[in-house]
Amino acid sequence: MDIRIEEKGDLYCVCVKIPKYDVRVKRKTIVNTSRVLSEAKKLGYELGEVVESAYLHNLNGVTEGTWVFKKKVVDKVEKPVILKEEKSVQPKPKRQRRTRSSTKKVSTEE
Numbered sequence: 001m002d003i004r005i006e007e008k009g010d011l012y013c014v015c016v017k018i019p020k021y022d023v024r025v026k027r028k029t030i031v032n033t034s035r036v037l038s039e040a041k042k043l044g045y046e047l048g049e050v051v052e053s054a055y056l057h058n059l060n061g062v063t064e065g066t067w068v069f070k071k072k073v074v075d076k077v078e079k080p081v082i083l084k085e086e087k088s089v090q091p092k093p094k095r096q097r098r099t100r101s102s103t104k105k106v107s108t109e110e
Contacts, residue, residue, distance in 0.1 A: 001031065003039055012047055014040060014067040021058040031056040036067050048072040 002017040014036055018029045033053045040047050047069040054065030 001029065001039075003036075003043070005040060005043065005045055010071050011051065012040075012045065012069045012071060014047075014069065015064070016054075016056060016067070017064050018056055018058050020061075020063055029056070029058045031065065033067065046072040 004015045004017075006013045006015070016031055016036060018031060021028065032055055033050055037047055049070045050067065051070060052066065052068040054067055056062050056065045
């Protein structure tokens with residue numbers, strides 16, 4: 001599988017080419033969007049939302065495809081965030097266990 005990633009403005013263009021299906025080798029190859037995302041992540045690219053997608057399956061004769069992704073944008077916080085102080089957690093009150101009165105009489109013989 002040959003992957004080529006080009007950067008065009010705020011978009012990533014991912015071109016994928018897979019070998020044709022060979023009857024002797026009998027190796028089917030299927031490439032979908034999730035596989036392209038995982039392969040791009042291995043190469044060190046952070047891809048965002050999908051703009052254009054494709055589906056490759058060499059058994060059907062489709063061996064080339066192009067995916068277009070938006071660049072992943074870091075969320076910008078417009079309003080300052082105010083954190084409230086957490087209250088300390090009190091332990092649960094323990095339930096008192098009932099004790100049985102002793103039924104055994106202690107002899108006081110000397």
